[in-house]
Amino acid sequence: MIPATRRERYLKQNQPARLGALAADLARVVSASGIPAVVAVRDLLEESRAFIEWGTPTLLPDRVADAARLVEIGRGITKWYWIWPQSQDNTAERQKLAAQAQAWSDEILQMSGLLESE
DSSP states (O other): OOOHHHHHHHHHSOHHHHHHHHHHHHHHHHHHTTSTTOTHHHHHHHHHHHHHHHHGGGGTTTTHHHHHHHHHHHHHHHHHHHHHHHHTTOHHHHHHHHHHHHHHHHHHHHHHTTTTTO
16 A cells, blocks of 8 residues: 555656656566566555556646546556556566566657656
8 A cells, every 4th residue: 555645745746756756666566577476566456556546637728638647557557556466476478567567668758758858
């Protein structure tokens, strides 16, 4: 369970920072998924799901397409969250998660607009 203080801190950030935090969590999933039976992956997936749940409503109504895409990504994260205990010892499955998490991270980082300000 994620502490309420974490939610409060997350929601105080501006939208680009929120999306950046989500992208960073997914990048950490990429790194952690290379290690068999690491507990951190499931925790990061849980936090990523929460970030989507908390942040997506703030995108509406002006970014409906982004909000819809985040809901789709959230479904994929939820799938991995539930199958991770059975998949964590399988190298091929860990590689699949790493590839998917990297793609999501890249997409969300692009969505955030943080790359445009550099």
